[in-house]
Amino acid sequence: MSPSSTVVGALLAGGAGSRFAGSTHKLLAPLGMCTVWEQSLHNLRASAIECIVVVTGAEHLPIPRDERTHVVHNEHWEQGQSTSLRAAIDFAEQVNATALVVGLADQPGISPEAWNRVAAATCDLATAEYDGTFAHPVRLSRSYWNDIPRTGDLGARTVLSTYAHLVERIPCPGSPLDIDTTEDLEQWLKQSPTNSP
Numbered sequence: 712m713s714p715s716s717t718v719v720g721a722l723l724a725g726g727a728g729s730r731f732a733g734s735t736h737k738l739l740a741p742l743g744m745c746t747v748w749e750q751s752l753h754n755l756r757a758s759a760i761e762c763i764v765v766v767t768g769a770e771h772l773p774i775p776r777d778e779r780t781h782v783v784h785n786e787h788w789e790q791g792q793s794t795s796l797r798a799a800i801d802f803a804e805q806v807n808a809t810a811l812v813v814g815l816a817d818q819p820g821i822s823p824e825a826w827n828r829v830a831a832a833t834c835d836l837a838t839a840e841y842d843g844t845f846a847h848p849v850r851l852s853r854s855y856w857n858d859i860p861r862t863g864d865l866g867a868r869t870v871l872s873t874y875a876h877l878v879e880r881i882p883c884p885g886s887p888l889d890i891d892t893t894e895d896l897e898q899w900l901k902q903s904p905t906n907s908p
Contacts, residue, residue, distance in 0.1 A: 717809040718830045720760035720848075721799035723866075724748055724816035725768025725788040730891045736770040737890050738816055742899065747890050748772055750819035756780065758826035760812065764802045766795040791864040800856045810835075811856070813867060814848040819899070820886030821847060828881050836874055839883040846887030 724738055731737035738748040745753070752774065755763055764781045765774050768788025776782055783802050787794040796813065803811045812830045814821050825839045826848055835852035838845045849867050851859075858870045871878055890896050 717807075718760060718762070719799070719803040719806065719808040719811050720755050720758065720763045720826060720830065721796075721803070721811055721813045722752055722755055722763070722765045722816050723792065723795045723799065723813065724751075724770075724772060725766050725785045725795035725798075726792060726817075727769040727789070728817070728891075731893060731896075733893050733896070737896075738770060738772065740890065740896050742819060747819050747896075748816045751814065751816045751821065752780075754819070754821055754823050755814065755826055757823035758830065760826060760830050762806060762808070764799055765816070766798045768795060787862075790862045792866045793860045793863050796859055796866045797861055800859060803853075804856070808853070810850055810852045812848050812850050815889065817890045818847055818887060819890065820888050822883065822885030825883035825885045828883050832879055832881060834877070834879040836871065836877050837879040837881055838871060839885075839887070840880040841883060841885065841887050844887055845880060 728737035733740055740747050742750050764783055766783050766785050768785040774782050783798050785795045785798045829837050829839050829848045829850050832850050837850040839848055855870050860869055
């Protein structure tokens, strides 16, 4: 089942990346032939999701825009990840979407198939599952958007924990590893040394 145009795929790329001790923002860290954010966006664009929004914030990212890929700048990024998620929700409301599928730009191992499987879910709430670990992307139907906090770093976790009994876990290929630290980057490079979009 292919995701329809009523589903928006959102890549959150607004945080400061303060835990990363490298010489650049973590999203700009190189992964072979590309950077962290480029690999993450490449994977989303390789999915069947027809409408994509990237939410930026602390760091300027040269994101290519076209009829499919849109960019929203979150001016309130310092107030936490929830503000970037709210920005994605505002965009989804503007295009009259019925569901939002959310991933993080510092998770370059989220595969196109993971995006597809979560986007194609028929339930209101869903999360990818990687070998028993629940992670992004997550699916939020429109009826739950008002439950998302407007500030803080909880993002969708509040909704997913409150309605845990309704959340569908969808087994997915790929890796949920976050590139939060230089150690995370080293681990990623050992596992996937030849990434290129």
